[in-house]
Amino acid sequence: MNKPDCDELIAKLYQFIDGELSRDETVALKRHLEGCGPCLERIQVEERFKLLIKTKCRGEQAPELLVEKVKAALQAEME
Numbered sequence: 381m382n383k384p385d386c387d388e389l390i391a392k393l394y395q396f397i398d399g400e401l402s403r404d405e406t407v408a409l410k411r412h413l414e415g416c417g418p419c420l421e422r423i424q425v426e427e428r429f430k431l432l433i434k435t436k437c438r439g440e441q442a443p444e445l446l447v448e449k450v451k452a453a454l455q456a457e458m459e
């Protein structure tokens with residue numbers, strides 16, 4: 381049940397996490413998150429994932445297999 385707003389949020393997800401969006405865009409996305417559980421969950425998964433990669437790899441590119449494993453683990457943990 382993806383609303384148009386959700387597509388927009390997903391498109392800007394990484395910029396949002398990195399704090400690269402304008403103030404207006406950030407406010408709009410936060411407002412969307414308040415009313416949209418699936419998007420909120422998604423952003424939490426991505427944030428934790430990013431943090432984990434940063435901690436484990438210290439800026440180096442993570443092997444694709446590891447990325448998939450970590451993502452699967454995070455998803456499972458949230459259920």
Ligand SMILES: [Zn+2]
Nearest residue numbers: 385386416419
């Ligand atoms: Zn949404």
